Amino acid sequence: MKIGIVTFPGSNCDHDVYHVVQHVLGADARYVWHKDRLPAGLDAVILPGGFSYGDYLRCGALARFSPVMEDVVGFAKGGGPVLGICNGFQILCEAGLLPGVLMRNASLKFVCQDVTVEVQGEETPVTSGLRGQKLRIPVAHAEGNYSADAETLDRLEGEGRVVFRYVGGAPQGAARDIAGIAGGPRLNVVGLMPHPERASEPVLGNTDGRKLFESLLRSAA
């Protein structure tokens, strides 16, 4: 099981994701520098959180033009599982792999707290067997206010592509309390704002996030 973790200049959760995939779950994690191509034979690709390109212009706007993204888009369009976490979610939206945009939090404040999200919608590589579960996972972002036009939101809901929803209200004003969505030819592309890699070990006091990585490894098997 080979999982590629893309590092952009300014990514800061790549090591945490690597740690969970490689050391906690015992899979084969590979860093991929943003200027390189994706190595052959990857089973899944993760775009980690952080501040790629310093969030200049808009979050994710510059990262989407990194050379590696051409391969990521090809991998996603071919049905390969792609998971974007936080800044990774923003990059997937800017790259057009997922609809909508993550805007500045309505409060204008950086939110850093545990939230509860419910797994909903159609099954995806990241949520297999988890539907209906309420997971406690931390968020940490200033731009997580998911926004799209009403037609797009209706389509996402109708097609079961809202796969994570905040329970008890979105902490930053996200439309319809959306925390994560899916896209791609087989709903193989998933983006979410919460950080499952920060809740994947007992020593951190919470292992709910680990379920998403376990699902990803199961799906890629």
Next chain:
Amino acid sequence: MSKTARVFVTLKRGVLDPQGSAVARSLHSLGYSEVEDVRLGKYIEVKLREGAALADERKRIDEMCKKLLANTVIEDYEIQL
């Protein structure tokens, strides 16, 4: 002489602008009660290389806006050449 394109990127009407609202509240607290609303945007100068006066420069700036400078899901843009 080199030419500079000026690009104004603004949030589409109807898209909430919490930063603009915060600025409007500050102006109110400074006593500017005539302020009804404030919207924040970006002003971008794109300096074109000297002698690069392409016949389709407006079209190319428009392309730059669509591809990178603006996110047309939530933003409008205006080009001044």
